[in-house]
Amino acid sequence: MNNWLKPHPDSLLGKLGSPSYLRWEAMANLVWVAALIIGPMADPRAVWTRWLVPTLISAPLYLYFHLKVYTAPYRYLAGYAAAIAVLGWLVWPYNGVAMGYVVSSAMCFAYLSSLRRWLTALAILAIPTAIVAYELHASPWIMLLIGFVSLTSGFGHFLRMNNQRRDVALRLSQEEVRRLATLAERERIGRDLHDLLGHTLSLVALKSELARKLALIDPERAQREMEEVERVARHALAEVRTAVTGMRRGDLAAELVSARLMLEASGVAFSGSLPCEAHLSAQLEAPLALVLREAVTNVHRHARANTARVDFTIDKHSFQMQISDDGCGGLSAHGNGVSGMRERVRALGGNLQIDSPLRRGTVLTVTVPMGKEKASELPQEEQSIVLNNRSAA
Incomplete structure (x- = not known):
């Protein structure tokens, strides 16, 4: 169950880091589903044998499509949003509140990556919606009000999503800056250690080799050379500790x-x-x-x-x-x-x-x-x- 609910890495939630406001927005869009049942029950002209079965069948389908809008790979978002609209057109003749499916679909299309794509999707969505509304003799004023609400609310969705995408891009660029800074610091440390130890270790190696050769011929000079090796080594050790202390501080x-x-x-x-x-x-x-x-x-x-x-x-x-x-x-x-x-x-x-x-x-x-x-x-x-x-x- 958890894997089924877990967002795909390329999904809307996955790409944006699953921001809290988007998850709450998704939950808020589900509140109106209760109106699918309450609305017809409050209408004395509604016949329950006509609206109840289509409504009960459509509700779980809508919940599934709505979930996939947020958790499925982003390339399928438009497809699931369109499925929600089709569901609304099919159930609308039986339950007038089902026009909310179409409004919800318009909100989901607002998650598309460009303003042109969203407006194009709305234009395409408006044509069959107008046809169904005309066949059902829906009030044109109500339809204009619903269209205005869908447009303004969807535009707010689009602006929030656009800002969130910019924040994610900024965060990624900052992480890249940190990564490059860390890489540069590692290279600097490598150069410093090479400059610090390269000459010293070469000197230690030469003097140790000389002391080995002089050990039998001139023991006193060999001893002086080893004392020099010890002094150089202690000096190098102190420099390394000082450098490491500075790096760690x-x-x-x-x-x-x-x-x-x-x-x-x-x-x-x-x-x-x-x-x-x-x-x-x-x-x-x-x-x-x-x-x-x-x-x-x-x-x-x-x-x-x-x-x-x-x-x-x-x-x-x-x-x-x-x-x-x-x-x-x-x-x-x-x-x-x-x-x-x-x-x-x-x-x-x-x-x-x-x-x-x-x-x-x-x-x-x-x-x-x-x-x-x-x-x-x-x-x-x-x-x-x-x-x-x-x-x-």
Whole structure:
């Protein structure tokens, strides 16, 4: 059953990432189906033996076609929308409310990829609809009203879909930019390591070979050569550790740029910048960058917010970072992500506060002391780097 309901990757929902508004829009289009039964029952002139059977047969067919409009491969969308219209033309003579099938079909055609295709589909749809309405002696004023509603509502559908397609294209382009940036960074790291180690390892190899040859002829000189090898190796090891520490270190400015890309791609307006006077040590900035990343990820995944911002407050004794949004609130203070953030802040001697009333947004405030961070307070993995650099020096 779940596989049957699961959207095809090339379907309307699959191509657009299954946006919430589109799923709710699909559900809202089904509400009028109740009128197929209520309408004739409220009409004293309707004979149930005439309208009931065609209506009951058409309802599950409509539900199936309507589902396929959203979940079947996109190339079949027009076919399923046309099937809904045909269903309306067939049932309309027995149940006047079935003209809603035709209106629903016009809404589905609005999901086509271009305005010209949608208007062409409406023009084609209008011809048999006008013929059936004429044969059934439907009021031309009612038909004009229905046509106007179909046109305006469908145009609203088309504009929303067009904006959603642009958002998806923007998100894909941003992901491609990130991928290319990651690739460029890998290439840069490879070049740096080659430049850093290539000459050093060649020197170590030559001096080791020379020491091996001198071991029996001139032991004292061989010993000096090996001491030189040891010195060069220790120096290279210190440089590698320094380079790796720089690669691993978090950067608040970079995290702010990443946060802006992530949130704005998902429709959340973001504001926030790092003050010019913010000069943080690597031991302080790295954990704070990870806390910021986790907080922004929570906003992206769970908050359903329209806006988010990051504010920084700096004085002589403390550094404060506040991440706020106007989302649904209700953030748990004991989730895995929050626990990880709290542990990182606690390791810096600071504290983390969360104000997240339900449906009133979330404010996450991090306050850490300035100038008191120690290597022993860092995570175990970063402690080893600092201590090794000190021993190498």
